[in-house]
Amino acid sequence: MPAPDDGLSGRFPARGRVTTRRFEGATGMQEASGALRFVEVDPDRFSMTVDSITLGEYVLHRNTVGPGTFDVVADAYGLDEPVATIVMLIEGAASLVHGRQQLDLLPGTGTLTEGAETYRTTIHDHATYLYVFVPMRALRRLGIAPTSALGPLAPSPLLRASAAFLVEVISAFEPIGGAAQLRLCRVIDTMLATLYAENDLFRAEGEAGRVPLRLRIIEHIAASFAERELRPETLARRFNMSTRSLQRVFEGSGTSAAGEIAERRVQLALVLLSDPDHRGLSIAEVATRCGYHSQAHLRRAVVAHTGLSPSQFREQTKAEDS
Secondary structure, eight states: OOEEEOOOTTOOOOBTSOEEEEEEHHHHHHHTTTTEEEEEOOTTTOEEEEEEEEETTEEEEEEEEESEEEEEETTOSSOOSOEEEEEEEEESOEEEEETTEEEEEOTTOEEEEESSOEEEEEESSOEEEEEEEEEHHHHHHTTEEEOOSEEEEOOOHHHHHHHHHHHHHHHSOSOOOHHHHHHHHHHHHHHHHHHHHHSTTEEETTOTTSOOHHHHHHHHHHHHTTSTTOSHHHHHHHTTOOHHHHHHHTTTTTOOHHHHHHHHHHHHHHHHHHOGGGTTSOHHHHHHHTTOSSHHHHHHHHHHHHSSOHHHHHHHHHHHHO
């Protein structure tokens, strides 16, 4: 079952674990007032349930709320960096207004909001919708840049399948281990890129109209980073380019091919060292599974990331779990 919580603004959802918060009546409106500015709401009828979970760099919310009109303050959810927010309506009907833009949402439709925008929402009865909070740095890494403060996502089999997949994730109410979180994040990466390709809301940097080259390279890294021989030189040969051209593909993204490989490896290493299901692995086995040539390479990466040796990091996480 989900872990109960209270308050709405300033709370960061648990990593890999669904938390549930419920708000009812006038007291609930007061508790939710940090993230919602109530415009026209009957306290006797107001209710809201929020299920939330953090998966890697993504935060998912499922909200069941209504009825009434309120302003959603997008920067009041306890997120400490700029985000884009994808909203997918599951049940009911809702109207969203930002400036002169108005979007009427029905089940199977959605929208994208950019950054710390405030938009007005009207729900006539009750509605259930999903929020996917996506760090802007994650979009840049994928080679994607939002082009609209509030834009519609066209109804499509992909949008419905994406919503169904995310509802399934947040409805399981079972803890999700670190390795599974990494896999789910890769699915969300692909979902975002394909939604970009279907809608005129995202602009690939210099590659409009198709999934950007950077994303294809990142997808290859995500599938192959545990191979010891994967490095920028072999990656460049795989994509028939020079290493200099490969460097240019990542310009402006805040990372590089080498950085992306290194980050994937160390994140998997931290998962294997901390996940109770993998604590039986030796340090040498962790190094091999993550694509490191030796325990020394693993040690350097983990120390640089955490300030602790692999053994110390494992012992620390054991103590925290107990």
